[in-house]
Amino acid sequence: xxxxxxxxRVDSRLAAVAAKRMKSERLAMVVGTTIHLHGTTREEFLxxxxxxxxEACHLHxxxxxxxxxxxxxxxxxxxxKGYYNNHFEVAARAAERDPGVLxxxxxx
Numbered sequence: 001x002x003x004x005x006x007x008x009r010v011d012s013r014l015a016a017v018a019a020k021r022m023k024s025e026r027l028a029m030v031v032g033t034t035i036h037l038h039g040t041t042r043e044e045f046l047x048x049x050x051x052x053x054x055e056a057c058h059l060h061x062x063x064x065x066x067x068x069x070x071x072x073x074x075x076x077x078x079x080x081k082g083y084y085n086n087h088f089e090v091a092a093r094a095a096e097r098d099p100g101v102l103x104x105x106x107x108x
Contacts, residue, residue, distance in 0.1 A: 003105065004056075004060070004063055004105045006034065006106065006107045007033065007107075007108050008034070008035045008042050008108075009035070010037050010041065011037070012038055014029070015029050015038035016038045018038070019038045022083070025039045026039035027040075028051060028054075028055050030055050030059055031062075032067050035059075035107070046107070050096040051096075052107070053096045053102060054092045054095060054096050055092075056095065056101045057091055057092040058088070058092055060105075061092075070088075074086065074088050
């Protein structure tokens, strides 16, 4: 399968809004193939392998479902189960320990 080519957007307004909602000083979030960062630098993000793997899992989820379907299912899960128990987040936390999740991800 073709590699997922992801880009990073530092100081993302979208991530800033999400960080405020989550009451978090630092936040990374994926939309499509873009990793949006707030309160952290590209270098800090990339140096945290668990964080990179977590977001890489979300990149895989977007590829599997497509952008709009993923966002729909993610929001439904969040409403039903909350952020922490949302099965997309459960999978991403598990991926933090999986070096294979980065095998077909290229962060540009």
